[in-house]
Amino acid sequence: MSETRSDTVSVVERTRAVAAGGAVVGAHFLGRTAVFALGEEALVFAEPDGEERRMTIHGGAILASASDGARIVSGGDDGKVVTTDIGSSRVLATDPNSRWIDHVALGPDGAAAWSAGKTAFVQAKEPRQFEAPSTVGGLAFLPKGFRLAIAHYNGATLWFPNASQAAPERLEWKGSHLGATISPDGRFLVTTMQEPMLHGWRLIDRQHMRMSGYAARVMSLGWTAGGRWLATSGSTQLILWPFHTKDGPTGKQPRLLAPAEPRVEVVACHPKQDIVAAGYGDGMVLLVRIEDGAEILAKRPGDAPVTALAWSADGLLLAWGAEDGAAGVVNLG
């Protein structure tokens, strides 16, 4: 069992419970409104005034969702890509073959990307598509220059959707790459792999980085403010890889914080400070300060696994959601 952390400072009493009504698979903020994506069909909005409302946006499972703070883009097994803002939603695209929309990503200047099977799509001024060599494992926009990183089997591809002459750049690494993230400064691409490890490329010279030692496949990861650390799930500790030097984590050990018996399932980095929210398999949520490992309890253990976490842009609200449909918003202001 997890350490009870009975001595840990707690902000649990600042939680507003939200009845999501279904397994939560994503959490986002639109301003100060927490939005929970459910495993099926709907988004649940928890408004600042205490009101809750549900909006049905898909005709089946919600397979992926992403937000830039102004809108949420989601993909479903109904073959639809849906964009939702605080008041309404509309279908952005429908796959002509009704394929599942497996991944979505939002980029600079309102660009959206999604994938269905082996095909990656972007919609900026006009829609474009790219055939990956195998099923797309993950998508991430680079911060500048309208470039999309696409993870797939045996590596990743950097695609310039607007430059039809420029050949996509292939980054090779053997194995199945299932998720992708780009550091905020655009220097590093990191993928999660089928094996319990991460792979990284320093894009300027394609130097490889292998980040291993996990107990399980890494399902959740995020960059701390300024991209100093990459926080990850997949272990019984919160694992943070240092990215604040030019070599990234090469030759360095990760920082291991907040040990617990069940594994970290999901992480969310504070938008301003070096603080990470970590959600565990036993329902616990901890806020962890990287500098000294100090912990604050945001949700007690003893429930279903935490499956989603998100910070509001001002870093004062933390939304969490769980596999059993429980959810909450912790007010730290």
Next chain:
Amino acid sequence: MTDKIPVTVLTGYLGAGKTTLLNRILSEPHGKKYAVIVNEFGEIGIDNDLVVGADEEVFEMNNGCICCTVRGDLVRILDGLMRRKGKFDAIIVETTGLADPAPVAQTFFIDENVGRRTKLDAVVTVADAKWLNERLKDAPEAKNQIAFADVILLNKTDLVSAAELDEVEARIRGINPYARLHKTQRARIPLGEVLGRNAFDLDRILDIEPAFLEGEDHDHEHGHDHGDDHDHHHAHHHGGLKHYHDEDMQSMSLKSDKPLDPDKFFPWIQDLVQKEGPNILRCKGILAFKGDDQRFVFQGVHMILDGDHQRPWNKDEKRESRIVFIGRNLPGKTITEGFERCIA
């Protein structure tokens, strides 16, 4: 964990009757809902709410082992399907006629996220009574599917004579004497014989006696002395049923009524599957260790082993260790000698 969703894998060479069986499963009035993962999406008529097209992407793991593979598309699809948990009772994966069942099975052992929420129930292989003999000669995939199966439907029996049927049955038994074999026409079979088998449940590994002796009372221990010296493709009769030895795919079973030494057994089996993993399709066993009052059960697919203590030996139960292997060109003598060295 009882709330894991069972997954049945349906294999069989082209035209054997997989789709007929699938439609039978879906259309019978059992009150259950199935999510179906198919290939050749859109080409075959399947009347079901939850049908997902798959790509049969076999991905090697990054651990240097060529037989350690997962079905990348299944990892993705099962994760998506489980978001709709509660909308169906079980999942059926129909593979293409040329598919190797091993990557499908290994996905459940390798991917923890898949294994946490779903469980492999059984590999069901549909075989064409008229054409299987030919396919066993020219299609290694067909042989893999027979060797890997927990349940075999020998289908289209109305298209062959009784003698031909005996012949093909004997061929199947020469490859896999452990699967449950049913002779069918138009894949007509009680669904309980193909679904809910728990064939990969460690608690159900027990029944590892060769099934082909069912109903017969003589005592022929199959898989004895599978060295390099036996004749290939010889048929000999026991109580009316022919016995074939397949040229390259065999099963072998090992037994000991003396307790094993776990400190010898585990290094041996690990080493064996490391070296012979590509050739060993499946293995399973019940083990009695010295000084251990618990039965230990294990199973394996190629190089992946999964095992656990199961329960205390009963007082009146014979403490006997039994292991079976199904594989290609198994080094019988080496395996037998290695096993004997594990006796405490």
